[in-house]
Amino acid sequence: MFKKILYPTDFSDVAMKAFDYVKQLKITGAEEVVILHVIDQRSVETIATHTEKDIITLERNWEESAREKIAPLAEELETIGYRVKIRIEEEVPFRDILKVEDKEDVSVIVMGSHGKSNVAEMLLGSVSEKIVRKAKKPVLIIKR
Numbered sequence: 001m002f003k004k005i006l007y008p009t010d011f012s013d014v015a016m017k018a019f020d021y022v023k024q025l026k027i028t029g030a031e032e033v034v035i036l037h038v039i040d041q042r043s044v045e046t047i048a049t050h051t052e053k054d055i056i057t058l059e060r061n062w063e064e065s066a067r068e069k070i071a072p073l074a075e076e077l078e079t080i081g082y083r084v085k086i087r088i089e090e091e092v093p094f095r096d097i098l099k100v101e102d103k104e105d106v107s108v109i110v111m112g113s114h115g116k117s118n119v120a121e122m123l124l125g126s127v128s129e130k131i132v133r134k135a136k137k138p139v140l141i142i143k144r
Contacts (some may be wrong), residue, residue, distance in 0.1 A: 017112060
């Protein structure tokens with residue numbers, strides 16, 4: 001049913017809970033997982049504006065940190081038989097998730113209901129809500 005899974009993660013607790021569901025989908029015949037981490041370009045620009053760090057250094061540090069966090073996840077998925085593709089992007093998270101959904105032609109998106117920034121979600125609407133409304137493929141939202 002689901003051959004290719006898109007797993008967007010911000011490494012929050014609920015995103016890690018969603019990871020457990022990604023692993024369980026292997027028994028349904030899923031073959032590949034695209035692990036996506038989106039560095040929110042708005043955050044990079046805001047921090048760069050208010051600190052002396054340049055944007056390139058910030059981006060490089062965040063990407064390196066994301067790769068370190070993704071590596072054990074990818075290894076665990078490969079151990080249970082998944083093919084794994086890693087994507088680290090910089091954009092507005094919900095937009096990039098939808099772009100990757102199309103580019104990778106995934107079967108399902110598996111993600112957490114809330115990310116790290118609960119306050120921003122209350123003010124702006126959550127990423128998961130936007131994905132549910134605009135995604136073309138099924139979306140499995142994992143609650144806290």
